[in-house]
Amino acid sequence: MEKILDVKNLQVSFDTYAGEVKAVRGVSFHLNKGETLAIVGESGSGKSVTSKSLMKLIPNPPGRITSGEILFDGKNLVTLTEKQMQNIRGSDISMIFQDPMTSLNPTMTIGKQIMESIIKHQKLPKKKAKEKTIELLEMVGIPNAVMRISNYPHQFSGGMRQRVVIAMAISCNPQILIADEPTTALDVTIQSQILELLKNLQKKMETSIIFITHDLGVVANIADRVAVMYAGKIIEIGTVNEIFYNPQHPYTWGLLGAMPNVIYRGEELITIPGTPPDLLNPPKGDAFAARNKYAMEIDFRIEPPMFKVSDTHYAATWLLHEKAPKVILPEDLKKQGQSLPNEKSRERLLKKTDKKEKLLEIKNLKQYFPIGKKQSVKAVDGLSFDIYKGETFGLVGESGCGKSTTGRTISRIYNATDGEILYNNESIFGRKPGSELQKLNQKIQMIFQDPYSSLNPRLTVADIIAEGMDIHELYTNKKERMERVYELLETVGLNREHANRYPHEFSGGQRQRIGIARALAVNPEFIIADEPISALDVSIQAQVVNLLKRLQKEKGLTYLFIAHDLSMVKYISDRIGVMYKGRIVELAESDELYQNPLHPYTKSLLSAIPIPDPNTERTRRRIKFDDKLSRNGEEEPVLREVKKGHWVACTEQEYRKFKNKDSEVI
Amino acid sequence: MVQNLHESISNQGSFNDGGVEKLAKYIFSRVGYMLVTFFVIATFTFFLMQTLPGSPFNDERLSESQKERLNERYGLDEPVPLQYITYMKNIFKGDFGVSFQYDGRSVSNIIGERIGASAVLGTQSLIVGTILGIILGIIAALRHNTSIDYGAMVISVIGISVPNFVFAGLMQYWVGVRLQWLPVAFWEGFEYSILPTISLSVFVIATIARFMRTEMLEVLGQDYIVTARAKGLNGFSIIIKHSLRNAAIPIVTILGPMTVSLLTGTLVIEKIFSVPGLGEQFVKSIMTNDFPVIMGVTLFYSVLFIGIVLIVDILYGIIDPRIRLTGGVK
Numbered sequence A: 001m002e003k004i005l006d007v008k009n010l011q012v013s014f015d016t017y018a019g020e021v022k023a024v025r026g027v028s029f030h031l032n033k034g035e036t037l038a039i040v041g042e043s044g045s046g047k048s049v050t051s052k053s054l055m056k057l058i059p060n061p062p063g064r065i066t067s068g069e070i071l072f073d074g075k076n077l078v079t080l081t082e083k084q085m086q087n088i089r090g091s092d093i094s095m096i097f098q099d100p101m102t103s104l105n106p107t108m109t110i111g112k113q114i115m116e117s118i119i120k121h122q123k124l125p126k127k128k129a130k131e132k133t134i135e136l137l138e139m140v141g142i143p144n145a146v147m148r149i150s151n152y153p154h155q156f157s158g159g160m161r162q163r164v165v166i167a168m169a170i171s172c173n174p175q176i177l178i179a180d181e182p183t184t185a186l187d188v189t190i191q192s193q194i195l196e197l198l199k200n201l202q203k204k205m206e207t208s209i210i211f212i213t214h215d216l217g218v219v220a221n222i223a224d225r226v227a228v229m230y231a232g233k234i235i236e237i238g239t240v241n242e243i244f245y246n247p248q249h250p251y252t253w254g255l256l257g258a259m260p261n262v263i264y265r266g267e268e269l270i271t272i273p274g275t276p277p278d279l280l281n282p283p284k285g286d287a288f289a290a291r292n293k294y295a296m297e298i299d300f301r302i303e304p305p306m307f308k309v310s311d312t313h314y315a316a317t318w319l320l321h322e323k324a325p326k327v328i329l330p331e332d333l334k335k336q337g338q339s340l341p342n343e344k345s346r347e348r349l350l351k352k353t354d355k356k357e358k359l360l361e362i363k364n365l366k367q368y369f370p371i372g373k374k375q376s377v378k379a380v381d382g383l384s385f386d387i388y389k390g391e392t393f394g395l396v397g398e399s400g401c402g403k404s405t406t407g408r409t410i411s412r413i414y415n416a417t418d419g420e421i422l423y424n425n426e427s428i429f430g431r432k433p434g435s436e437l438q439k440l441n442q443k444i445q446m447i448f449q450d451p452y453s454s455l456n457p458r459l460t461v462a463d464i465i466a467e468g469m470d471i472h473e474l475y476t477n478k479k480e481r482m483e484r485v486y487e488l489l490e491t492v493g494l495n496r497e498h499a500n501r502y503p504h505e506f507s508g509g510q511r512q513r514i515g516i517a518r519a520l521a522v523n524p525e526f527i528i529a530d531e532p533i534s535a536l537d538v539s540i541q542a543q544v545v546n547l548l549k550r551l552q553k554e555k556g557l558t559y560l561f562i563a564h565d566l567s568m569v570k571y572i573s574d575r576i577g578v579m580y581k582g583r584i585v586e587l588a589e590s591d592e593l594y595q596n597p598l599h600p601y602t603k604s605l606l607s608a609i610p611i612p613d614p615n616t617e618r619t620r621r622r623i624k625f626d627d628k629l630s631r632n633g634e635e636e637p638v639l640r641e642v643k644k645g646h647w648v649a650c651t652e653q654e655y656r657k658f659k660n661k662d663s664e665v666i
Numbered sequence B: 001m002v003q004n005l006h007e008s009i010s011n012q013g014s015f016n017d018g019g020v021e022k023l024a025k026y027i028f029s030r031v032g033y034m035l036v037t038f039f040v041i042a043t044f045t046f047f048l049m050q051t052l053p054g055s056p057f058n059d060e061r062l063s064e065s066q067k068e069r070l071n072e073r074y075g076l077d078e079p080v081p082l083q084y085i086t087y088m089k090n091i092f093k094g095d096f097g098v099s100f101q102y103d104g105r106s107v108s109n110i111i112g113e114r115i116g117a118s119a120v121l122g123t124q125s126l127i128v129g130t131i132l133g134i135i136l137g138i139i140a141a142l143r144h145n146t147s148i149d150y151g152a153m154v155i156s157v158i159g160i161s162v163p164n165f166v167f168a169g170l171m172q173y174w175v176g177v178r179l180q181w182l183p184v185a186f187w188e189g190f191e192y193s194i195l196p197t198i199s200l201s202v203f204v205i206a207t208i209a210r211f212m213r214t215e216m217l218e219v220l221g222q223d224y225i226v227t228a229r230a231k232g233l234n235g236f237s238i239i240i241k242h243s244l245r246n247a248a249i250p251i252v253t254i255l256g257p258m259t260v261s262l263l264t265g266t267l268v269i270e271k272i273f274s275v276p277g278l279g280e281q282f283v284k285s286i287m288t289n290d291f292p293v294i295m296g297v298t299l300f301y302s303v304l305f306i307g308i309v310l311i312v313d314i315l316y317g318i319i320d321p322r323i324r325l326t327g328g329v330k
Helices: A047-054 A082-088 A110-122 A126-139 A158-170 A188-205 A216-222 A240-245 A250-258 A343-355 A403-410 A434-443 A461-472 A478-491 A496-500 A508-520 A538-555 A566-572 A590-595 A600-608 A614-619 A652-665 B002-013 B019-050 B064-073 B080-092 B107-142 B147-161 B164-178 B190-220 B223-230 B235-272 B278-287 B291-319
Strands: A003-016 A019-032 A036-040 A063-072 A093-096 A176-180 A208-213 A225-230 A233-239 A358-370 A376-388 A392-396 A418-423 A444-447 A526-530 A558-563 A575-580 A583-589 A638-643 A646-650
Touching: A003 A047, A019 A047, A019 A063, A019 A208, A019 A225, A019 A233, A036 A047, A036 A216, A047 A063, A047 A176, A047 A208, A093 A158, A093 B223, A110 A126, A110 A158, A126 A158, A158 A188, A158 B223, A176 A188, A188 A216, A188 A600, A208 A216, A216 A240, A216 A614, A225 A240, A225 A250, A233 A240, A233 A250, A240 A614, A250 A538, A358 A403, A358 A558, A376 A403, A376 A558, A376 A583, A392 A403, A392 A566, A403 A526, A403 A558, A434 A444, A434 A461, A444 A508, A461 A478, A461 A496, A461 A508, A478 A496, A478 A508, A508 A538, A538 A558, A538 A566, A558 A566, A566 A590, A575 A590, A575 A600, A583 A590, A583 A600, A583 A638, A638 A652, A646 A652, B019 B080, B019 B291, B107 B147, B107 B190, B107 B235, B107 B278, B107 B291, B147 B190, B164 B190, B164 B235, B190 B235, B223 B235, B235 B278, B235 B291, B278 B291
Parallel strands: A036 A208, A036 A225, A093 A176, A176 A208, A392 A558, A392 A575, A444 A526, A526 A558
Antiparallel strands: A003 A019, A003 A063, A225 A233, A358 A376, A358 A418, A575 A583, A583 A646, A638 A646
16 A cells, blocks of 8 residues: 555654643654544544644644654655745645634635635636636535635534535645544534545545544544554554454553443443643653553553554554463453343333422423514424433433523523423422522532633632532531532542642543532532533543432432433433424433434434444444425424333324334334 | 524525615614714703803903893803704704804814814824734734734833823924924924824824734634645735734724824824814813804714714624624614
8 A cells, every 4th residue: 555644753842831741752653545544532642733743733832843754745744844835735735623613714705715725736817716616615515606605604504614624625636634623513413424525525536534533433434544642642553443343552442431332331431540641741651551450560661662463553552562461351342332221221211210200390491582673593492391300311402402591591591481490390480589599599500511611710619619508508617618618529539639729720521520519519409411521531521421420329419411422411311302493302211212213303313423333334324304304294293202201293194103113013 | 483594594695695785774774873972962062061161251351241242142142941952953054153262253164174184194193003003013923922022012012101292292302303304393294294193193003003913813823824824825825814804803993992082182282283283273262162163173073983983883894794784783
């Protein structure tokens, strides 16, 4: 196979006030013509920095390539001048960025932005460039390209914008396309479309792709080879099958185990304890040793070299040394893609919900937001469901479906336009004496999505956690207050020493723990968790989810878990409601929903989740959902119970069909 | 509802077509608001004027009967509400009354004669100040955290904190008297406008440079700048094509108040350089209790201000396509 890019011992550092941060510490890999190499790793692993260094896009200062070679087309890119690099960028190597909302210039039409690089590199006259741009837009699947070319980025949806970015990147037929988390900011159904598009383009243009991501499901879908990065190094590299079915490095095991699998559902996710090392002072020996339960003494002293597993598969762990004890793959990993939950657990669950009393009843809830004259956005439009005591109710849907609004309306951040919410059989709306409102506030708590913006940066952790207790007067003296804060910190897995620090001193996962401690501080019964893990890394996500599960068991909490990550929702929830355009279209126990989805929207949503299993991914078919097609006739679909505990929004006719099908199965 | 949503999405795609019509409608409704604002300001100034101590005719040399005759001639003997009604009626006819200090000259006439110098001075300082300020700000941002950046910011702080009449005096002494390069006062040609323009624009340069630097730094850190670099564009086109317009959006916002502060700044500067401008006249009229001129100039300033705000709002839409009059009137 023809090597198109060869990276040798690349090292990148950033100069900060605290000292030199070695973000990339000797990375070597090559890229073959026409293949897709995925670089996987958590935030801070150096994967983005590596990819940006390939195009020398690291801001300098503070960043600089300290040593190494990037061989491309007979040239060493490291030694090229900025001027020479400008001729390579966009023409031979181009890049797609993570967030299509910010990677396009808002004050320039998309046509101009695409034409720019065509005019620069291919020296085409304006008219020709415009024709080519229209061609490109059609190629990436933007309908009505002739008109759309003069639109501005804000007139496109997120998925469409990413198509524009892709059109821009492929405009000069680059040999290498670097995609830096191109689907992370998108909804799953859009994500699967974009991945599909990239694959098709690659086939057509024979481009080599470097695909950077943290999502192993996406990797299984798109990659030919995979490089796993940790603390600025590649610790394992191999073909996609080798990495998924024969992983050698304990960190890879951890990553694979921390991803909840839609098919397999275990009791607890495998977590990687601790956090990635500080690259200001990289640890001696294997950087992963401190978090590795299989670590041997040598791991703390000498860095492991790359051991050869096969011609294509290398891993940097001392476990592969001939003198190392044989460690077998963790049991749980083997179960991947095999076992399905049995009927027993389903029955158990049904019984559980049968006995339980309703904690929260939502009846025909409507939440409209006025926008100008007599118009309003119907964020939530006739929503009804119940939440039982002690369960976890998962609310899923794509961005804009109204799931977050629902959470906020329940916590009375918004005043509902119409409808009723009963908490313990009492309405939460209407005029109430202050004391009653306060009690309600105490019982219903929220955990927010972004652990960076949801904690006041000017308050100490102790004050953040104790604020609710102050308001509700839950302690008698200062000492008791601090005792309670310490206790909470320990409950969520932090130390009491953390109480006097400020939020910026903590990592994302730790901050989310603080957010959880804050919610717990007032002894709530019901917690609304609004995308509590979507801002966190996979291994940290698993830690937080396990913590939430443990707390539920210990304190008998009820959760409303709002998320767009369906695999995680499935893992944590007892029952799931699928939201679409402000309504629930399907509601069932989580296993039932995943095995027997009835509504076409649910089906398309489920088919779009990438599963971290290359073999499954290769054979899967995506189901497309078209709102107009699924509507037959004028009849409004109504939520009906098709099977015990399984509700679907359907018409009378569909209802009979579902019923019949169901009885056949039984 | 779904149908509506689809419609509104497809409408959005083609909203550029009705752009001109929408703009006209927008300006029309804004002019309506402007009239209301104007009416309120006129009323307010009128009654404020009534509370001023003294009268235009309290000259000791005038006898009581002479004063009475003068009052009668200018309608000052009538009850205040009646005076107000007459005044408002006249305003809407375009008649701002007759000056008390210059016998028989109409206010419009005085403003018309005086506005020229002020307009030249104001426009020159605004243009010079904005251009230099933007350049200084960009240089400071590009050389972030270097001595050039710090130097530019020190200049900027001095420009903001030192009042413009101090610069005016210093320049009159050094450039005018000592070096004899430029005339110190009066208004007889372009070279006479240089010193007052510089004194006025120092504040503009300083303020805009500070804003521009902050905005540029922010814009240069944006993802779309990285995108532009990844396309292989060179530094110059990245700054001109991709950064400038985005950084200019907040600059447009401060341009409105900036123009107004320039207007008020001319009051003092015109006095110092003996420029026969509107500001100088305004000061003189206040000294002599010349009500119609004070009122006239005040109203003129406010119309100017309201007009500038409208222009700024329209400019906004031109620079930033995201707020191209989609939501209607605030």
